[in-house]
Amino acid sequence: MSLETFWFALVAVLFVMYFVLEGFDFGVGMLLPFLGRHSEPDGDKRRRVLLTAIGPVWDGNEVWLITGGGALFAAFGGWYATMFSAFYLPLLLILVGLIVRVVAIEWRGKINDRKWRMWCDVGIGLGSWLPAILWGVAFANVVRGIPIGADAQYTGGFFNLLNPYALLGGLTMVLVFITHGAVFLALKTTGDLRHDAQSVALRLAIPTTAVAAAFLLWTQLEYGEGWTWAVVAIAVVAAVVMVAGAYLRREGLAFGATCVAIAATVGLLFCVLFPNVLPSTTDLAFNLTVANTSSSHYTLVIMTWAAVIMTPIVLLYQGWTYWVFRQRLAVERIPEHGGLPLREEASRAGRS
Template structure:
């Protein structure tokens, strides 16, 4: 395999890892506003991802960094043309991280509620916007002869893009609900399973429509297989969830997300950014790649660093593998508001 093709595959793997890990991460954040009935249950949900949320974001940094180094033209066109949605995502991720860290720094109920609201909205926003970005990426953007995206940001909000955003939002929230059922005990666990059932049905229906649209426009035999695997895995996750087998359900929902990501990149190849104004202005894997020397150095660095990162992250999940419930959360202590 030639190095540009290898790095296209590696970047696809990094994005797949990000969607799999940050997917349930975002889903838990959304569920704090949909599933939790009180603040103790919100704390239970937040604590399920408390030890791992920041490690999950490493995959985004790795994917963006690898794109910058391996495909600088792709990086430049993508991050300039999608500047506004990517800026919103970045702001959400910053505020979300601050919310996780500062929510419990003060005991006042109002302080903590505001940060919990921030967690909800800054999880919902990126979960939707990533779908918008990648739907546009595969659908094609108005790249002109200069290699830059022409037109306004409103052109990125077409029906295909909005449908892709709704799909990733529902899919990630379903993934989060299955993770919540896997990591909790008691009533919240049962409620998470019931919520996952409805979300999974909606995700499967949206996947058929959105991915079917993508397949009709740019699909190949390989992308059709990936689409079938994604929808089939969602059905398997629903069946496992209905029978109370949370581990299997989470595994199948992960397969669904991995196949969803694979389908997008298979439909994209051999382009990295197809142009809707003319095929001759599309950015291709070969045309957007860095020099062979750069790619060789990157390959050696990735071969050394990637296993270390994956082992460390796997160890983190193993250490914090136990379930939690409201019985593990202490009653909040609020300061007195009147002078004695």
């Protein structure tokens, strides 16, 4: 395997990890107004349980996006430059959504005021729905291809990105993430909140599987190779197991299945893309590929050594974090008003 191919595979792994881990964070944010309604007497406590469930890990999960973007910039500068100029507006909106979400999560408990918390909840919702939709649209367009000229410049407009395949990708990402989040909450909570999360996962299991299957089939038939049917099969089996886990109320099984399904879906997009990194719909001769967008061999060698050393450290640290905060959370163990860091509130609300 060449270093160029190795780094394409590593970029794929980094984005797979991001979508698997950050996916349930987005799902929890999208479910916040439904599982923690303001009209309920314990609505604020329920919302704090939802946020506490992701509190110790959500910022660590975003490290995979930062690392993936950095690896893309360093290893494939040409891919990075063209893609970020073509998707400037969608990526800007994703960034704004992520910033609003960060601020809302961190500042929600700083002021004991109902309206303050309500507006923070709006920010969390906006910062969850918007990136979920736009990530699906962006990655679908990367696979489909965009108008690129001989100078590797994007020659289309914003509405070129809103094609049926890309919109289906956005819908798929939203449904998969919200189902992923519901299953995660069923795994992390107790009592009525756990039951409500299970009910949401149960209602979403079939529609999510149907939409995701349509997207996978379209991707495979239009852009796939013979061997990539194996990746489709893995995603389909995982989706079936997720549905079975939801109906049997086996949230551990269902959560593992959604992780595999998301990994296989994102992995399929990278598999059908290779050896291209950004196809041109103008002329195949203008395709951006692994070969013509990669950095120098020396740069890739240095990056490879850094990755070999640092990646195991990141995995060990993040795995330790998930282990420490593995307890289920209960509404009755949440104090009347927040203000504590989410990690401390998670420790107090947890039950071994």
